[in-house]
Amino acid sequence: MQFLRILFWCLLAFVAAVFTQGNWFSVPVQLPGGLIAETNLPFLLLVTFLLGLLPTLLFQHVIRWRLRQRVSVLERQLAELRAMPVVPAAPLDPGDLPAREPIVVRP
Numbered sequence: 001m002q003f004l005r006i007l008f009w010c011l012l013a014f015v016a017a018v019f020t021q022g023n024w025f026s027v028p029v030q031l032p033g034g035l036i037a038e039t040n041l042p043f044l045l046l047v048t049f050l051l052g053l054l055p056t057l058l059f060q061h062v063i064r065w066r067l068r069q070r071v072s073v074l075e076r077q078l079a080e081l082r083a084m085p086v087v088p089a090a091p092l093d094p095g096d097l098p099a100r101e102p103i104v105v106r107p
Contacts, residue, residue: 019042024040024041026041027039
C-alpha cells in the first residue's frame with residue numbers, strides 16, 4: 001500500500017511539472033489602485049489553490065479539536081461513573097406501593 005501512495009504522489013508531481021512546463025506564461029493581474037502585477041500562470045494557480053485549501057483545512061482542524069475535547073469530557077464522565085460504588089437496591093414490598101385504581105374500559 002505504501003508503494004501505491006508513493007506512486008500516486010510521484011505521478012501527481014510529474015503531472016504538475018508537465019503542466020508547469022507547458023503553461024509558463026506571464027499573466028497580468030489587476031490589483032487595487034490601478035496596479036498591474038505580472039506573474040507566472042502556475043504560481044497564480046498555486047496561490048489560488050492555497051487560498052481555497054487553507055480555510056478548509058483550518059475549519060477541519062477546528063472541528064477535529066472540538067470533537068476531541070468533547071470525547072475527552074465524555075471519557076472523563078464515564079470514568080467517574082465507573083468509579084462510583086454500586087449501591088444495591090432494597091427489595092420492594094408490595095405493601096409499600098401506593099394503591100392503584102382499577103382500569104375501567106367503557107364502550
